[in-house]
Amino acid sequence: MSKKLINQNDIVKTELNNSLDIEYIFSNKPINRFKTKPVLENKSSLLSKVKQKIMDIENCELKKNANKLVFSDGDCQSKIMIVGEGPGQKEDELGKPFVGDAGGLLNKMLEAINIKRENVYITNVVNYRPPNNRKPEPSEINRYSEFLKEHISIIDPKILILMGSTAMEALFGTKIKISKERGVWKDVIINNKTYLVMVTFHPAYLLRQADQKKYSWADLKEIKKKIDELKLKI
């Protein structure tokens, strides 16, 4: 082989090597393969649509007996969303969630961790008062959970607080017990998005069972810790 030819071969090799010399960056982070929906509509128009769907509901015992639709209260831009069970008498009169005795306690619970009620977003699993304040039936919880999931997707909270077994059942089913599940962080996936959830006792239950308030206080402290950890502005 002539010297000239060797040199040419070397040049080709070097060029080939250079062209293959790509720096790959390896990362252990999972790739998000879910397409995110472009934000085409603002929150309030999306919220009005879910509200309309609830207003249009047919053959519903709850709606038939209720005075008002109780949709939500608070700041729809909040990073914290609270879900209760369903409206009571006062809520049914005023069309606002958590305005009776349980609401009074909820306000105090939030104040205890330096949160003002108006800075969170509050809703319920069912949006019409169950007759005689009965617990919503599993079929009702199931039916309304579709609206609730849509509602959660729109609000897109960083922390979702489920108060009481009805709220827990709406997202996790009936096979679990609140006494075992409260106080620990959980994940729930709604429309391909994972939400951080804390299940805790319902304020109405705490009004009946004052001895359980110590657990509720422990849960509130956990919530406060997470807010600080995530540096959420509430």
Ligand code: URA
């Ligand atoms: N209990 C609830 O679960 N929601 C309310 O709005 C009021 C009382």
